[in-house]
Amino acid sequence: MAIDNDGKKVAIITGGGQGIGKAVAQRLLSAGMTVVIAEIDEEAAREVESEYADLGTVLYVPADVTDEASVKALMETTINTFGRLDVLMNNAGIAANRPIANLSIEEWNRVIATNLTGTFLCSKHAAPHLARRNGSIINMASTRTLMSEPDTEAYSASKGGIAALTHSLAISLGPKVRVNCISPGWIEVSPWKKKQFRKMPGITEAEGRQHPVGRVGTPEDIASLVCYLISPEAGFITGANFVVDGGMTRKMIYT
Numbered sequence: 001m002a003i004d005n006d007g008k009k010v011a012i013i014t015g016g017g018q019g020i021g022k023a024v025a026q027r028l029l030s031a032g033m034t035v036v037i038a039e040i041d042e043e044a045a046r047e048v049e050s051e052y053a054d055l056g057t058v059l060y061v062p063a064d065v066t067d068e069a070s071v072k073a074l075m076e077t078t079i080n081t082f083g084r085l086d087v088l089m090n091n092a093g094i095a096a097n098r099p100i101a102n103l104s105i106e107e108w109n110r111v112i113a114t115n116l117t118g119t120f121l122c123s124k125h126a127a128p129h130l131a132r133r134n135g136s137i138i139n140m141a142s143t144r145t146l147m148s149e150p151d152t153e154a155y156s157a158s159k160g161g162i163a164a165l166t167h168s169l170a171i172s173l174g175p176k177v178r179v180n181c182i183s184p185g186w187i188e189v190s191p192w193k194k195k196q197f198r199k200m201p202g203i204t205e206a207e208g209r210q211h212p213v214g215r216v217g218t219p220e221d222i223a224s225l226v227c228y229l230i231s232p233e234a235g236f237i238t239g240a241n242f243v244v245d246g247g248m249t250r251k252m253i254y255t
Helices: 019-030 042-051 068-082 105-131 153-173 205-209 219-229
Strands: 010-014 034-039 058-062 087-090 136-140 178-184 241-244
Touching: 010 019, 010 068, 010 105, 019 034, 019 042, 019 087, 019 219, 034 042, 034 068, 042 058, 058 068, 068 105, 087 105, 105 136, 105 153, 136 153, 136 219, 153 178, 153 241, 178 219, 219 241
Parallel strands: 010 034, 010 087, 034 058, 087 136, 136 178, 178 241
Antiparallel strands: none
């Protein structure tokens, strides 16, 4: 059913039911945009619909980013409901961190399918609609694109692929669509989980002090950058990877 959107810009956020995606949804709604929460976790998405109802128009659309038919349906529902699409945030992601000897091919494929292939599929099917609005794609990579902890092969590979996919999409879709990615470092998402998993952060002072800025990151830090990158003020920025990690990838650590 079509909804009178009163000319508001429309954003799709995959994985918008929790964590960084949820914080970005709040920020975009507060800025006067309409937000579509594309989620495989219905419980989380319904909570966002309820919690953010007073901020503006927020709609949950079931979506599995690994399934092309589901992604097509997501785009069709968004356009049929609101008549436009201005922003796509490819945020859905999972991890399977375990020693490589114990990492099954099924786990590897699931991480790549969700994080990397999902970003490709959503971008592919959103692109024609975004082009009509000179829209923007924001992909969620990670500092694991640049550095690693042990036992993160599938996750790191998927996020590195997202960074490369970002500049490829920027060249292919420009000038009508700008495409950038963000590589967060340590972002504390505990307060932004769905209710049954939500808790206050348990970060120690030492953990905060190890960052050159003196603290661990928050989802709001990422949401602020998203708002800038999709704005006209960022009109000369595309194909870029923004590292938001409190300076940790620039810090030499000796023990």
